[in-house]
Amino acid sequence: MAATDILGALREVLPADSVLCTAEERRPYECDALTAFRRVPQVVVLPRSESEVQAVLLACNRHQVPVVARGSGTGLSGGATPFENGVLLSLSRMKRILEIDPLGRTARLEPGVPNLEVSEAAAAHGLYYAPDPSSQVACSIGGNVAENSGGVHCLKYGLTVHNVLGVCGYGIDGERIELGGTAPDGPGLDLLALTIGSEGLLMVVTEVIVKLIPRAPCVQLVMASFSDVHRAADAVAAVIGAGIIPAALEMMDRKATAAVEPFVQAGYDLAAAAILLVESDGTAEEVADEVAEIERVLRQAGASSLRIAATEAERLRFWSGRKNAFPAAGRLSPDYYCMDGTIPRKHVGRVLEAIEGMEAHYQLRCMNVFHAGDGNLHPVILFDANETGSWERAERFGAQILELCVELGGTITGEHGVGLEKINSMCVQFTPAERAAFFAIKEAFDPPGLLNPGKLIPTLVRCAEYGRMHVHGGALPHPELPRF
Amino acid sequence: MSGADPITALQEHIRAAAARGACLRLRGAGSKDFYGEALEGEILDLRPYQGVVHYEPSELVITARCGTPLARLEEILAAQGQFLACEPPRLSAASTLGGVVAAGLSGPRRMYAGALRDFVLGSKLLDAHGEVLRFGGEVMKNVAGFDVSRLLCGSLGILGVIAEVSLKVLPLPRAELTVRLALPAAAAVQAFNRWAGEPLPLSATAWCEGAAWVRLSGAAPAVNAARARIGGELIEAHSAHAFWSGLRDLKLPFFGQPSLWRVSLPATAPALAIDSQPLIEWGGAVRWYAAVPAEQDVRAQAILSGGTALCWRGSCEGSRFHPLSGTTLQLHRRLKQRFDPGGLFNRNRLIANL
Numbered sequence: 001m002a003a004t005d006i007l008g009a010l011r012e013v014l015p016a017d018s019v020l021c022t023a024e025e026r027r028p029y030e031c032d033a034l035t036a037f038r039r040v041p042q043v044v045v046l047p048r049s050e051s052e053v054q055a056v057l058l059a060c061n062r063h064q065v066p067v068v069a070r071g072s073g074t075g076l077s078g079g080a081t082p083f084e085n086g087v088l089l090s091l092s093r094m095k096r097i098l099e100i101d102p103l104g105r106t107a108r109l110e111p112g113v114p115n116l117e118v119s120e121a122a123a124a125h126g127l128y129y130a131p132d133p134s135s136q137v138a139c140s141i142g143g144n145v146a147e148n149s150g151g152v153h154c155l156k157y158g159l160t161v162h163n164v165l166g167v168c169g170y171g172i173d174g175e176r177i178e179l180g181g182t183a184p185d186g187p188g189l190d191l192l193a194l195t196i197g198s199e200g201l202l203m204v205v206t207e208v209i210v211k212l213i214p215r216a217p218c219v220q221l222v223m224a225s226f227s228d229v230h231r232a233a234d235a236v237a238a239v240i241g242a243g244i245i246p247a248a249l250e251m252m253d254r255k256a257t258a259a260v261e262p263f264v265q266a267g268y269d270l271a272a273a274a275i276l277l278v279e280s281d282g283t284a285e286e287v288a289d290e291v292a293e294i295e296r297v298l299r300q301a302g303a304s305s306l307r308i309a310a311t312e313a314e315r316l317r318f319w320s321g322r323k324n325a326f327p328a329a330g331r332l333s334p335d336y337y338c339m340d341g342t343i344p345r346k347h348v349g350r351v352l353e354a355i356e357g358m359e360a361h362y363q364l365r366c367m368n369v370f371h372a373g374d375g376n377l378h379p380v381i382l383f384d385a386n387e388t389g390s391w392e393r394a395e396r397f398g399a400q401i402l403e404l405c406v407e408l409g410g411t412i413t414g415e416h417g418v419g420l421e422k423i424n425s426m427c428v429q430f431t432p433a434e435r436a437a438f439f440a441i442k443e444a445f446d447p448p449g450l451l452n453p454g455k456l457i458p459t460l461v462r463c464a465e466y467g468r469m470h471v472h473g474g475a476l477p478h479p480e481l482p483r484f
Numbered sequence: 485m486s487g488a489d490p491i492t493a494l495q496e497h498i499r500a501a502a503a504r505g506a507c508l509r510l511r512g513a514g515s516k517d518f519y520g521e522a523l524e525g526e527i528l529d530l531r532p533y534q535g536v537v538h539y540e541p542s543e544l545v546i547t548a549r550c551g552t553p554l555a556r557l558e559e560i561l562a563a564q565g566q567f568l569a570c571e572p573p574r575l576s577a578a579s580t581l582g583g584v585v586a587a588g589l590s591g592p593r594r595m596y597a598g599a600l601r602d603f604v605l606g607s608k609l610l611d612a613h614g615e616v617l618r619f620g621g622e623v624m625k626n627v628a629g630f631d632v633s634r635l636l637c638g639s640l641g642i643l644g645v646i647a648e649v650s651l652k653v654l655p656l657p658r659a660e661l662t663v664r665l666a667l668p669a670a671a672a673v674q675a676f677n678r679w680a681g682e683p684l685p686l687s688a689t690a691w692c693e694g695a696a697w698v699r700l701s702g703a704a705p706a707v708n709a710a711r712a713r714i715g716g717e718l719i720e721a722h723s724a725h726a727f728w729s730g731l732r733d734l735k736l737p738f739f740g741q742p743s744l745w746r747v748s749l750p751a752t753a754p755a756l757a758i759d760s761q762p763l764i765e766w767g768g769a770v771r772w773y774a775a776v777p778a779e780q781d782v783r784a785q786a787i788l789s790g791g792t793a794l795c796w797r798g799s800c801e802g803s804r805f806h807p808l809s810g811t812t813l814q815l816h817r818r819l820k821q822r823f824d825p826g827g828l829f830n831r832n833r834l835i836a837n838l
Contacts, residue, residue, distance in 0.1 A: 103677045104752045127681060148627045159625065161634070162602050175811045182750035183791040184594070184769050185638075187806040188816055188835065190601055193634035197627045214683045241542035243565055243655030283683055285705030342623040344543050374624040375543075414625035422628075429628055433615045437823070441630050444818035456629065 006063045006087065007043055013055035018093075020044040029088045032073040032080040033135075036337075036391060037420050041068070041082035046093050050170070050206040053089070057204060058174040060087055066450050067172075069200045071112060071143030074135040076338060077419030079147060079199045079455060089204065091142050097121050098207070105212045106165060106182055111142025111205050115149075118210060127212035130157035133415070134323055141208050148197030150415035152248045152322070153279075155373035157213070159415070161196040169205040172446050177203050194441065199417050200452040202445035216281035219247070220291050221315045224303040225272035229253060230349035232274035235301035236372045237345055239278065242297045244290060248279040249373030250322055253352060256367040256380075257321065260328040266321035267314075269305060276303075276372065277322060325369045326380065333365070333382035337394045341405030342414035345375040354404055355379055362397040364390075376414035377405070403428050418456045426456070427463035435463070490533055491647060495614035497528060498645065498828070502612055507831045510641040512551060512580030516587050520640055521803055522832040530582050530645065537648060538622065541566055545605060545622045547650040550582025557581055566653045569597040574733045585649050588638025591732040592688035592699070595680070595751070595766045597654070601637035608648035609636065612824045622650045641830040642838070643823040657687070657701035659708075662724035663716035665696045670755055672696035673768035677752050680767055684710040690731055691764040692738065699728060731765060738763045741774035743798030745782045749791035756785040772796075803836060 010019050020026055021043050030038040042065075047053045060067040066086035073080055082088040095112035102125035107118055115136040119128035132151035133139055139149065145167060148160045157163070166180030180192035195202055226232035232251055239249060252260075252275055257268040268275060276298070280290040295306060309315035321328075329336040343351055352368060359366050365382045379401055383394040402412040402425045412418070412425040426435070438457040442449065458466070501508050507525030517523060534551030541564040548557055554574055561567050571591030572584045585607075590599045606620030609632070619632035636646050667675065672691040676698075680686060685702035698714055700707045711718070719727070730736040747756065751769040756762075758780050762771040776782055783806065786793035792806035808816065813835070820838045832838070 101752070102681065103674075104750055105677070105681055125681065148631070150625055154625065158598070158602065161631065162598060171811070175814075177811050177815070178809065179812070181790070183748045184766065185588070185590070185599060185748060186792050187794070188808050188812060189639055189643075189819065190588070190634055190637055191812065191815060193601055193631050193637075197631055214681055216683050237542040240544060243658070245654065282703070283706050283709055285709055286685075286703045289703045289705055342625050344540075344545075344622060346540070346543065371625070376623075376625045409621060410623050411621055411626040411628045413628050414623070415627060417627055418629070426628065431617070433611070433613075434617045434619070434629070437609075437611070437617055437619075437632065438629050440822035441632075441819065444815060444822055447818075
C-alpha cells in the first residue's frame, strides 16, 4: 500500500490541522517515556471528536495500516511506540470533562483528560479519583485505562480497573463498543475488565466513566528507619498481618534515599538501610487510632527510628523524595531504566539481595523504590547510553530481575505494562498455550490485527529466538548468581 | 490414581469428551442450576477437585480449587481474622468457589468494598484441549497480558473450567454496627448516595418495606462517629447479622416470591414506573421486583432508566439475562468461538445460540 493512499484517506476525513505529516511535526511522537525505543510514525492524526476517531479507524482498516493510540506519552513500556509505516492516533485534543455527577459520584471524561484534572474538578464536591500514577499531572485517563495504571495508594483504593465503571470506543472496523456503565455488573462477559490494561490492542477508547470517592478529611504519614532491608521487608508483612491496610506503604533503600536527599532535602535517615513511608487516611479519630497501631507494629518489627510528619508541609516533604526518585536518578546518571516487577511481599528482602549481586555482575548501580504494600518493585538501573554496551547490560540486568520475579511467583509488570519493552519477558511468564489464548482475544476484537500490533503478546517465533539468545547449551545464563 | 495430581483426571475427562464431540455441563454443588439460559450436556461434577492450595494471611491472598466449598473457605479466613469482602451469595450451604466465580455475583458490600471480580487476582483455566492455562497470579498488581482472570468472573463456564482461583482477602472490620431509619424509598436512595459521598465507613445499604438499613464497618471511632452523623435506631448485632445474611444469601422473605426480577441501575435513578414495591440494595443500584403486574414490562422500564434487568425467577419473555447489543454480542460470539470452537463447555448457558 502506497504511503500516499492512507494520507489521502485521512485528509479526506479530518481537517488539515489534524493531520501531521512533515518530519518536524512527526518527530515528537517517535517515542513515549521509554525513550530507548524510537520510530517516527508515517503520519500523526489529532482528532477532536469520537466521530473523527471512528473515521480514522475506518481509513486504517480499509488501507490495512497499523494504528497506535497515544494519550500523553508518559507510558514507560513503549506501549505508544509508533510504526514507521503506521498511523499514530493522538487523543490529546479530546480532553473535555463531559460530566461530573456529585450525587452519583461519577465523572464522564474524554480520554485525553489528565489524571489529576479529574480530582481537581471533583474537589469542589469533596470527591476525587483515586488512582494516582506518579505522572498524574500529565498522564491521560485514556492511557491509564490502556495500562491499568496504579500509583502509591492502590493498596487501599485499587488500580484503574477498580475505579473505572465504563468505557466507550471503537473497534478497528469502526463499530461503536460500549462496555460497563454506571449501572453495575451488567449482563454477559466482563469485557470492561478485559479492555482495561489491554494496551490499545483491542479498541480505541473515546470516553471513560470513572468512580469518584470522598476525600479523607485527615491524612498522616509515618516514616520508619530500618538497619537492614530484611527487617524493613518483615515490617511490611507485620503491618498487613496486623490487619491494617494503610493508604500507602512505600519502601526506599539507602541507595534511593542517598540519591534523592541532596535534591529534595526530605530529611531522610541516610544511615538507615531502608526506610518505610506508611500513610494513614480517614476521619481524625480513625487516623489517630491507625497511626498508633502502625507505630506499635513498626517498633515491634525493629524500626530503629520513627517520625510522624508534624505538619502537612512536612508530610509533603517526606513524600517529595519518593515522588522525585526518578528525576533524581536522571540527575545522578545520564540514563536510567525503571523496572516494574511484582512479587509476594515476603520475598522483598531476597530480591534486594539478589539485585545487589546483579549490580556487581553487570557493573551498574541500581537504586530501589518499592510500592512495598503491593509487592511492586521499581528498581532503577543507572547507565550511560553513550557508553558502548551499557544499555545492553542494563536491559539484561532488568530482564534478569523480571525472571527472578516470575520464579518467586510474581509478575514481570505490576503497573507499567508490557508494551515493547517487556515482550521478551512475556515468554518467561507465559506458556505457548497461554500466549495463544491472548492472541485469541486479540483476534476476537481486532481480526485484521491493526491495533497496536506487536506489543504485549510475543509470537512463538519471537519467544524461540529469545530462548536461543538466553540459554546456551541448556545452561542458565550467569550461573554464578544466586537463584531461588 | 494415588499420588497423581487430581487435575489430570479433569484433563482426561475434558479430552475424552472433546474427542466424542460431547457437550459438558460444568457443575459444583448445583446451587445455581437455575441461573442461566439453558442447562445442556453431561454433568462434569467439579466438587472432587477441591482444597486450599495456598494461603498466607500477611500476603492477603488465598488460592483454592474450584470444588472448595465457599463455607469452608470463609471458615479458614475467619480463623485468621480475614474475609471475602465482596460477600458472594451463599445460595446453598454447599456452594463452591468455582460456582461463585463462574456466576460472578457479589453481596451487600459490593458498592463499598468492590465486586467479586475486583478481588480476583489469578486463575487456572482448563481449556477445550484440557490444557492448563494460568493467568494473573497471587500478587496484588499484575498487568502482564490480558486480564483473563477477571473475564472468567461471571462467564458461567463458557470459556473453560475455572479450576483454581486466587482471591484478594481483607482483614475483618474491627467494629461493625447497623442502624435502621424509617424513610420512603426515594428519600432512602437519596440519603444512601449523599452519605457515600462523605467519608463515612459504609459497608452496606438497603431499603425494604419502608425502612432504610445502613451498615457501618471499620475502626471503632469512625463507626461511632458515623452512627452519630446518620442517626436512626441501632439494631442489635444478632438481628443485624440475620438481616444482612438474609440479604446476601437471598433468604429474606421478599426473595421467596414466585417471580423475581433483579434490576441494575445507575444508583441515583428515580423510581421505576412499576406498581410493586421493590427491595433496594447497593445504594439504589440494584432493585429487586417481585409480583410485577402482568401488563408491566420490567425490562423496558430498566432500559428507560439506563439499566438492565435480569429475570431471576419465574417466567419471562425472551432471555433471562438482559440481551446484549449487536457489537457486544458479536464480541462474545468471537471469544466463545476462539476459546471453545467445538462448543464443549456449558453450551447456551450464558447466551443462547452463541
